[in-house]
Amino acid sequence: MSFPLVSRTQRLVLWIAILASFVSFLDSSVINVALPAISRELGGGLTTQQWVVDAYLITLGSLILVAGSLSDLLGRIVVLRAGLIGFGATSLMCALAPTGEVLILARALQGVAGALLVPSSLALITSTFEEAPRAKAIGQWTAGTTVAFIAGPLLGGVLVDSAGWRWVFGINVLPIAVTLYLLGVLRVRDVREEGVRIDYPGAVLCVLGLAGPVYGLIEHGNFGWRSPLILMPVVFGTLCLAGFLWRERTAQQPLLPLSLFSVRNFAVGNVATAFIYAALSIGGFIIVLFLQQVAGFPATFAALALLPVSIVNILLASWFGSLAGRFGPRWFMALGPALAGGGYLLMLASEMPVNYWAQLLPGILLFALGLSATVAPLTAAILGSISEQQAGIGSAVNNAVSRVAGLIGIALVGLVVGNKLDLDGFHRVVTVTAVLLILGGIVSALGIQNPRDRSAGRIQQEASSNSARRYWTFRPGRQKSGSS
Structure with missing residues (x-):
């Protein structure tokens, strides 16, 4: 892929943004293909398959808004590097998971790291390119990452059929290593914004508010709706969601501006x-x-x-x-x-x-x-x-x-x-x-x-x-x- 940009720094930034996002997108596009093989080896049936997907989405979905604030507060490069290292480590945890419970925990941690990748990579583009070249760079970023959605499922299917489902997570390691190397080569001043505050209470309430009801929906078949093991998480999660909405109405810098x-x-x-x-x-x-x-x-x-x-x-x-x-x-x-x-x-x-x-x-x-x-x-x-x-x-x-x-x-x-x-x-x-x-x-x-x-x-x-x-x-x- 050729990028007709004048600056070497801009080329590096674009490649870093594409590869960092590619990792997250690739994981999203291949996971469904691996679920039957995961269930056959680790057991748990449909419940395990649901949790392997949803554990990732709970942390990813609830922390997307936090990731943007972290990128502003700590710097795009710092957050992106942390996300890459975290995603690599948790990908290896997924690949080596001995049980379904360990895999689900690793997927939840992978979602935390994934939440840092795409917002930070886009933020790096917006802070490096001026208005006119920025739109073109984002278009090239989109074209580059689209490859993950076309090639990802096919690559995942081939790996599951030939080498096993664990390699679906192992393939993340190479692009992560290349991206970290490019970040080391990149010589650009990180950008931090002043006055940014992170709504940590809102983030915690959001995670708990999503996790409780989702737990009840997935596990009700194992315990029954009347079981305290189902009712308590659902009620607690619902209260946390209500608390989250109240928090967003009163916070000075809310994660979710209700206005x-x-x-x-x-x-x-x-x-x-x-x-x-x-x-x-x-x-x-x-x-x-x-x-x-x-x-x-x-x-x-x-x-x-x-x-x-x-x-x-x-x-x-x-x-x-x-x-x-x-x-x-x-x-x-x-x-x-x-x-x-x-x-x-x-x-x-x-x-x-x-x-x-x-x-x-x-x-x-x-x-x-x-x-x-x-x-x-x-x-x-x-x-x-x-x-x-x-x-x-x-x-x-x-x-x-x-x-x-x-x-x-x-x-x-x-x-x-x-x-x-x-x-x-x-x-x-x-x-x-x-x-x-x-x-x-x-x-x-x-x-x-x-x-x-x-x-x-x-x-x-x-x-x-x-x-x-x-x-x-x-x-x-x-x-x-x-x-x-």
């Missing part, structure tokens, strides 16, 4: 985000598991099953973003999720033995078309509703909403599937996924307003370039940068 939700398109867009990204998380999780555990396909083929979604999204997202810029995002956000939901309803035709080409691929293609029509207009509607000065924190909040939605979606899978995944359970989860997507479209149709001024080219271009990778990563953002 943003007084803007109609921002509030409605985030509600739609919650429905849509919960569905995306559930759908990607269940299809890969179903193809391996029920249909009996190898991990490599299961990894390729959703590749058409990435290809269609890359080809069409920019076009739909341009159309939304001309006609407004409302009806794209309404019809896109409805089409995507229709794609999942088509998958109800699946039966045993499973024929991917006839029973699943048509629905996947329709889903891909609907998703392509949705993501860029959704991002544009949310960021276009607030000022440019608020774009950084607005993007970070929206990213946190999408992460948390995915977290809760995965936790709900066990409630829908039951004790064991089979064809009927797959059909139930597919139906729930379709309903969530359609609800996201209904919320958008009823609540989103097309802006009177549709000349926000910056927002549309940014939304289009980010849409491909957002499907896989929910686009971690940064609080104070001007980019998402």
Whole structure:
């Protein structure tokens, strides 16, 4: 990859940002492929598979907003280096985990490190490039990281089938080592902002508030809803969430500025985000598991099953973003999720033995078309509703909403599937996924307003370039940068 930039320092910064983000994105794109093999070796069934995903998302989703403040307070390079070292160490912990419990703990710690990577890498770009070159650099960063989403699942499938699931985590070590070397070579003054305060009580309340209800949703099948082991974490977590909202109303520098939700398109867009990204998380999780555990396909083929979604999204997202810029995002956000939901309803035709080409691929293609029509207009509607000065924190909040939605979606899978995944359970989860997507479209149709001024080219271009990778990563953002 060639970067036509004048400064050697800028080239180094761009490569560092791409590689650091690549590590986090690669991990997100390959994990579902490895879940059946993890369950076979370490046991625990669907519960373990849910926790392997959600332990990472709990810490990642709740600490995204904190990471932006840490980057401002301590410096982008310091935080990025800490994130890389932490991600490398926890990746090795995952690869060497002797039991499911150790793997789940390592995944939670990996989420803490992952929360530091993407916001800090984007912050490094914004502090190194001026306005005009910055947009180009972010576009190149997006193109470079998109490779992780296309190559990641295939690489993960090949590794699971040939060398074993542990190598899915081991592959992080090489890009981390290269990135740390480049950081050592980089000679640039770190940037720290004065007056930044981190809302530590808010962060703790957010983590506990998410962990309690998610624990109850995943473990209720083992203990029952009336068990104190379920009721106490759920009640405690709910109280912590209420405390978090109260804290954010009173904190001088809140992690989650609730005043943003007084803007109609921002509030409605985030509600739609919650429905849509919960569905995306559930759908990607269940299809890969179903193809391996029920249909009996190898991990490599299961990894390729959703590749058409990435290809269609890359080809069409920019076009739909341009159309939304001309006609407004409302009806794209309404019809896109409805089409995507229709794609999942088509998958109800699946039966045993499973024929991917006839029973699943048509629905996947329709889903891909609907998703392509949705993501860029959704991002544009949310960021276009607030000022440019608020774009950084607005993007970070929206990213946190999408992460948390995915977290809760995965936790709900066990409630829908039951004790064991089979064809009927797959059909139930597919139906729930379709309903969530359609609800996201209904919320958008009823609540989103097309802006009177549709000349926000910056927002549309940014939304289009980010849409491909957002499907896989929910686009971690940064609080104070001007980019998402």
